[in-house]
Structure formats: C-alpha cells, structure tokens
Amino acid sequence: MPEQQFSSIKTRKSVELFAGAGGLGIGLAQAGFVPEMVVEFNKWCCDTLRENHTVLLDDDTSESQHPWKVQEGDVRLVDFRPFENKLDLVSGGPPCQPFSLGGRHRAYDDARDMFPQAVRAVREAKPKAFVFENVKGLTRASFLPYFEYVKLQLEHPELVALADEAWEDHLRRLEQHHTSTNRPDLHYRVVTKLLNSANYGVPQKRERVLFVGFRDDVDARWSFDSGDYTQEALVWDQLYGDYWDRHKVALKDRVLEGRSLQISKRLSVTEKPDTLPWRTTRDAISDLPDPETENFVSNHRFQPNARTYPGHTGSYLDDPSKTLKAGVHGVPGGENMLRRADGSVRYFTIRESARIQTFPDTYKFHGAWSECMRQLGNAVPAELARVVGESVALRLESSEAA
Incomplete structure (x- = not known):
C-alpha cells in the first residue's frame, strides 16, 4: 500500500481505451483519474457505460460527479493527437483473447490484438503515465518474446514498425534502440507485474498482468507491493x-x-x-437474497441449468471466487458458478458477479444474462484498479512536489 496518503484526491485527466463495462475506469476514477474520453467498441458495453455515466469518487455530492464521454466504435479510427501533453494517464485493457489460457492462442498474428492501438494512443497523447492490463496467459513461455515486444513498444512508442515489417524484425530494432545511448525520442520507464486480485481485497482469485509506465521526465520511482x-x-x-x-x-x-x-x-x-484475510465469496454476496426465491434486487435474477464438468465445479462459498470468465461465445459451460455446501451448483447472478468484481451495487448492466456475464468476465475488478490507480497518483504527486 502507499507509504503516505494525501488529504484529498487530486483530479487528473485521463483517457480510457477498451473500457468494457467500466471496472478499470471506476477504480481509476476513485483514485482521481477523470476520463476525458472513454473508447469502447461493443454496443452493450457502451450502453452500460452510458447508463452509469458518472465517475464515482469518495463522496456522492454533485461536485464529485463527472460525465463519461463515451466514444462508441473502432479505436483504430480515434485520433489521440488533440490530447497531446494534456493527460496524466492513458489506461485500458487491450482485448486479451489472443493470449488467454482458455482461448485460441494465435497471439501476434491475431487481428484481435489491440496492443498496437494502445501504443499509438501513448505515442499521440504523450501522457505522463499509462496503465494497461491483460490476462496471465500473456506471460506463458510461448508468448514471452511477444510480451517483451509489447513492453519495448510501450517504452519506445515512437519507434514504429515499418510497412510490412515482421514483428520479429521490429523487435530487433527496438532492442537495438533500447540499448543505445542516443535516445532523444519519447520514452517511458515501464514496470510489469503479475497480480492476484485476492491479495488486494477482491473476493476473487483473478490474476492479471499489469503494464505501468511513466514518461521519462516524471521521477516516479514507482513500485507495487504484494498486497495486504x-x-x-x-x-x-x-x-x-x-x-x-x-x-x-x-x-x-x-x-x-x-x-x-x-x-x-x-x-x-x-x-x-x-495481514488481512482474503475476502471470500460469502463475504461478497451473503447479504443478497436467494435468487431462486427472491429477485427484487437489480440484476439479481436466477439463471437455470448450471452443470458441473471435470475441472469446472464452481466456486466455494468460503474461498474467494474462481476467476469469472467471459468465453468466446457467452459463458462457458461449468464456469461462473457457486458451489453450495451440499455440492449442488447454480450460476452466479449478474449482481453477485458484479459484487465479486467489486462494482458498486448501483451499477446497472445492459444486455441479456450471457452478455452481462461476458462484460463482467472481461472486466478488471474495480477495487484492484483503485489500489493501482492510487499508487500511480501518489507517485505522480510526489514527483510534482519534488
């Protein structure tokens, strides 16, 4: 946790890419990063973002509310140059399906790889810092060369790949540039870390890899602890x-x-x-009514036909939840389930899943159950984002005060 706390949250400008349902944005906003623009392609996610269109800070007064400016569409068509040198942070979770341990493993030749757009946003906006996250699968041995490639692109965003240049050739040029003494271009100091959300107060064993970078002129001296x-x-x-x-x-x-x-x-x-005890599924959802008998709570409707499969037997009530998953075509069989004491299972409701992802209870989700669960399965836990955001904001403020 941060070694010091400031008396009030300083509002800082940011841009969020690949916003999804807004988990990363909520936590970063709680840390003071107010989005000037939020970019998302999926219609249902955009509807969810618009429905919950205010940034949630420490209090709920009208002065603490800031509208989210949702840009629906392809991030490749967005021009980030108007934000040049005006942002404290660029953040987002580039679509992670190419690297997921549970998905197809096409990696760098997958058209769904949006890391190049994250790098472009950094190159054009030149923020003081950035925070990008992705799935643990990005760190598996078969992807390590591409992991290094992503990191070097973020460190040297102006060294762009040439037309028809293979990524391996671009990587070699980046490595040569990185080890050169002559580097007058835009440069970021990047730290990567694999985090287990449960170690930061999230009732879910969800591992994400984090890319945190600070522009060269920011004396951030940032590191991140292993959680409380x-x-x-x-x-x-x-x-x-x-x-x-x-x-x-x-x-x-x-x-x-x-x-x-x-x-x-x-x-x-x-x-x-x-240390503090991991928060469990019971900690997160025990005060909600049984959805099979009562569903007066928003987004808390029972979904039938949950079944177990080998290796997919649901989440124990008295442990943090297993990782909520999105699936390529809706919720995968045998996942996102609660395992009762008698061994029977049922699907988590949308509201229970939102609790597990530490979304506010006031948050409303758009789309059918499978679509809402996809949004939540792809989301960053809001509490993890808040803790990370506060650590980044702390270092920015310390650097500015030096």
Missing part, C-alpha cells in the same frame, strides 16, 4: 477467528478444502498473520 490480504490470514480467521460466527454458519458447514486445508495443518492459534 493473504490466504493464510483467511484460514487463521476460519480456524481461530470469528469468520464462521460472523456469518452465522452452522457447525456442520464449517469446511476447509483444497489448499486452505493444507495451510490449516501448519497454523496455530499463536501464529496470527499480520
């Missing part, structure tokens, strides 16, 4: 704390499974961790 929340602290709370009593769980249902059970064998009552 741990599984060990959760298991200790369940063994010796008041977790079960707090949730009024019957003795017969107080069950530890998987890695939690292994951890429990080496913890004692005198070894309370100095």
